Amino acid sequence: MSAEQVPPVTAVGTPRITAGFDEYGRLDLIAHQEVHGGFAALSSGELIGLADRIELRGRGGAGFPFARKVRAVVDSCRRQELPPVIVVNATEGEPPSWKDKAVLTRGPHLILDGAALAAAALDAEEIVIGVADDGVGQESLAAALAERKMPAPTRIVVVPHRFISGEGGALVRGINGEAHIPPGRKVRSSENGVMGLPTLLSNAETYSQLAIAARLGPWEYNAVGMPEEPGTVMLTVGGSATAPAVVEAPSGTPLMEVLEMCGADVGPGLLVGGYHGKWVTAEQAKTIKISRKGFAKVGGTLGAGMLIPIGSKTCPIGEVAQVVQYLAGESAGQCGPCRIGLPDLARAVTLVALGGNAVKEVRQAAGLVKGRGACSHPDGTGRFALSALEVFKADVEAHANGEGCGKSVRGILPLPYTAEKGARKLALDWSRCDGHGLCSAVAPEIIRLDHNGFPAFPQTPLPPWLEDGARKAVNVCPALALRLTEPTPAK
Known part of the structure; x- marks a missing residue:
């Protein structure tokens, strides 16, 4: 895997994070400053106030309010009399997602600007940037760091390119030299993170959005997008799209506008939110405006911004079975729901794809792992499988009748190994x-x-x-x- 595999980048309206990509390809420090200009340092209170005013939430999937994260770290530092660590999660271990890697390879200074803002505001001990060992973005990031001075010692940590390695707790463990898997219990990084210090952890796009907001100020930042969810959103459009791309779009943009500009054949359904997300029908897709609220209206989630239309020529059940098998293999192996339950779920979904009447077994296996894992992996995998049964009900029935759906498995849902x-x-x-x-x-x-x-x-x-x-x-x-x-x- 290399930087050349990152999809093309485009935008709906005026680009912000992706500004200058068309003109420069990759922005070095001089080009970055020419496109984006400078920004003033912020105090911790100003940082919290800015994040609050622009409703900044984590763009890695969970959507946790960034201002609350900063407050928690500030409070923890005061209480423990310890300095914080800033962690940028740029691992992006989910196979369909490319948005963070697009910024990492083409606009790395924007990510570094956001990390620098947070580090200066909180007087951080260190900045740590986690990247995957897939060869995408590490060279670009290292070159960017060599061009500038950061307000705190900054290092790059390479983690295995696995689905679970980018989970917050797993990343902190990996930075600390432990196994790159989620901890078996809930640990707040704001209390005890890297080297036992309070840690502010968020993903690459979040820090990039922070850097944009610091330059524009809250009023201008909020002039784009929806009032309750201002700004732009980075999306990865893949699947059946004839022109797959990373798309920057204002929140509130009709989903179909983005899909159509990428030449997407939605077919019977669309996966939103990635492999821990949910399938929605083609009819539901026509009603969605890109926002957390817009996806929630149809029971979906924006997640990390992955949009994967299945297309009308693909066997959805066969594709889903392959992904559930992959997710079962991604288990950290530290609890029963993952180690035993997910393989059971994978076998049940595979049986449906092969023509067995195993819908009941799928529901039972998904029910047995729900809410019982040491992390969110079992719940997310179950949600992915169960929503597929609902959206692709006609295909499930065709497979159960022994006739099959007449469509082939084409690898529309990407896997990291074949x-x-x-x-x-x-x-x-x-x-x-x-x-x-x-x-x-x-x-x-x-x-x-x-x-x-x-x-x-x-x-x-x-x-x-x-x-x-x-x-x-x-x-x-x-x-x-x-x-x-x-x-x-x-x-």
């Missing part, structure tokens, strides 16, 4: 298998036994971090029935 990219799959020789069950005992996160006592597992490529477990299952099979396939050579 057979062509070097991933392996488990394969079973049914003529050899005697149902000993040892494989499921050593690798329960991959293999479970079906009602007849034979192994059942996803037919999609294995995540690299599950290969060791799969290899153990192969090695313990007394009948030599299991094997790992070799990767498909790249063409």
